[in-house]
Amino acid sequence: MQNDWEDFYCKEVLSGSTPVEIVLETKHSLAFYHTRPYYEVHIAVIPKKHILLITIKEEDLEVMKDLCGVIKEAAAEMNEKYGACTVSTNIGEYQSNKHMHWHVHFGKRIRD
Template sequence: MSEDFYCEEVLSGRTLVQKVIETDNVLAYYHTRPFYPVHIVAIPKKHISSLLTLEPSDNDLLLELIDVVKQVAAKVTAEHGACRVITNLGKYQDSKHLHWHVIYGEPLR
């Protein structure tokens, strides 16, 4: 896997995605290789490597990102009755770009 799939593939347009919500600064879309029956990823369009590297100047972007995650979580919960919201850090973070997963169901793999 590339160091930053989101910048190199998704945001560049090289990999097409099914969008759920898009703002000027945030994109939420269905995961290209889902691990769950419902698997949506929300990312900032600005490169930020992880939750731990956010700067004070990123606060407005983080609030916008969390608002999109909230909207997606509300949509999934309304449709399925529940969801999980996850972000990964360190060795658990495959792509070094801040992202949140909104998921529902049991793992497919």
């Protein structure tokens, strides 16, 4: 598992150290425009609690339900505006940050 200092979402975003442009915020979730977008329109959606997707516990179900609702709303808005979007997440070595997060994006890839 990563050290706390490696968790950008807890250390920087949720603490307010790195300001973000919020798309939607609820009690348990935060959707914001990605700070380093890979796509023309790129939203990150995170739980406000540090959770790993593969270690979700029953006590996290309320957070997960809320998170899924925020992902759904962000995707629906993007689909309405652009006619399509991609919703994705990564696990394990594919994740640069182990704090569970989802990407909702549209358009061409703008960086590698």
